[in-house]
Amino acid sequence: MTLKTKLFWSALAGVASAAAGLAIAEAIALVIAPASSPLIAVGSLVIDLAPTWAKDFAIAAFGTNDKIFLLTLIVVLLTALAAGAGALQLFTAPWGLVTFGVIGGIATIAATTREQSLASWAIPSVVGMLGAALMLYRIVTKLGVWTATAQTVAAKGDQRASGVSRRDFFVYIASTAVGAAVIGIGARTVNATTIAAAAVRKAIKLPAPALAAPAIPDGAALDVPGITPLITPNADFYRIDTALQVPSIDASDWSLRVTGMVEEPFEITFDELLALPLTERNITLMCVSNEIGGDLTGNATWLGYPLHKILERAKPQSGANMVLSRSIDGFTAGTPLDVLQETDRDCLLAVGMNGEPLPLEHGFPVRMVVPGLYGYVSATKWVVELELTTYERSRAYWTDRGWSAKGPVKTCSRIDVPTARQTLDSGTIVIAGIAWAQHTGIEAVEVRIDGGEWMPARLAAPISDDTWVQWALDWDASSGAHVIEARATDKDGTVQSGQFAPVAPNGAEGWDSVRLDVA
DSSP states (O other): OOHHHHHHHHHHHHHHHHHHHHHHHHHHHHHHOGGGOHHHHHHHHHHHHSOHHHHHHHHHHHGGGHHHHHHHHHHHHHHHHHHHHHHHHHHHTTHHHHHHHHHHHHHHHHHHTSTTOOGGGHHHHHHHHHHHHHHHHHHHHHHHHHHHHHHHHHHHOOHHHHHHHHHHHHHHHHHHHHHHHHHHHHHHHHHHHTHHHHHHHHHOOOOOOSBOOOOOOTTSSOOOTTSOOSSOOGGGSOOOOSOSSOOOOOGGGOEEEEEESBSSOEEEEHHHHHTSOOEEEEEEEEOTTOOTTOOOEEEEEEEEEEHHHHHHHHOBOTTOOEEEEEETTSOEEEEEHHHHTOTTSOOEEEEEETTEEOOGGGTTTOEEEOTTBOGGGTOOSSEEEEEEEOTTTOOOTTGGGTOOSSOBOOOEEEEEESOTTOEEOSEEEEEEEEEEOTTTOEEEEEEEETTOOOEEOEEOOOSOTTSOEEEEEEEEEOSEEEEEEEEEEETTOOBOOOSOBOSTTTOOBSOEEEEEEEO
16 A cells, blocks of 8 residues: 555545544534634634734635635534544554644534533533544544555455455444434524524514604605615624524523623623613614625614613713623623713614514524614624723723724715616716715715716615615717726715725724726
């Protein structure tokens, strides 16, 4: 047997053994806790430890698929390490087993240091690592026997012994691979789908709002093919958060604690929240990682209880200036207390989205919705605690990583049509898109062609100052290459900045532009 053949089969033995160990761990995580999965725990640890530039790159490059990219990267890395462990075990035993021990140790640390983790969360990683090590030892032992008998065959011609040892090896590695696939795929599917939470959500009937959203005015939606819809369907609403696996929460077990610098700390359950007079409002949300022209924004109809009333009940103490909201997965956001106390700003403890309970990935059972602030300082999903504190005393997840503390949304516009690099016929072309200046409102949108004079676009009727507004301009296009730019002005007279600024540390700036050819 050649060295190349030995390397191939030993590497394959390592990969099959690692797959078996991971499958065992995933199955045990179903019983212990979904978040104790070593794959999810390691991925979450990577998210926490990754530098800001790496997170920005992942979001910019992969958008809402950033978590799929991360998991794929981890699986590729694990596969490479497992292959190396198999080769080490065959040629320099026991270093292959030691490699698996190190991998299992990292996974154990990742699982037991997560927010709200228990000591039992170590069990999937530890047992999975032991299972992988056992499989590796057995399979590589069979490979060693096959290797030895192959040498004997070469020397003495004993074909029967070689056939038996080769068959033993293939039976072991094949059964390990098939077992890992069946158990692992089944466990991961059950784990990821969060069946229990989905069933609970489906059974919930939301009450009618005590204060319904104002009717959408006539003329709010422009009849322009390709323009962003006025209301974003739940399935299309952007998702950016730090949860590698969507938390599975039984609404009957959920409660919100209001703590910290308050005279009357209290706790409220989901049923108690639904029994309160709820408010319905159309509100646009925006991710701070949204590039100019990006799609990390959405507009929905939210149902919830006003946060200023929650805070009134708790009676904030003098000196408190920040509300540190905490998610069940450990994420925190720091929101200015005075913003949440504004009675004319519809800051909601939301339970509904577009006429149904919050989707699991958008915060079920309860999340925060705050118009006018980027989500990283306000839109906490799966929220379980509001701690009143100060900016001097506490730091939130993203502000602790170099982002600005307060994150007000900047006045901005986006061109939806025409799209970049199109070739269109000369004549009348409709340029259209959306603009937003949350909690201030849009006064005007202007468009210019090839750096010429700014031309006023027509605005659709706005739903409110807390939502985006559609706009359009009819352009008599001549043949040639052209550059279209757009800018917005809010009701305070602030004109959208044309000076480029990156998303970090407090949101992108610049004018959206489209390059196209006209025939």
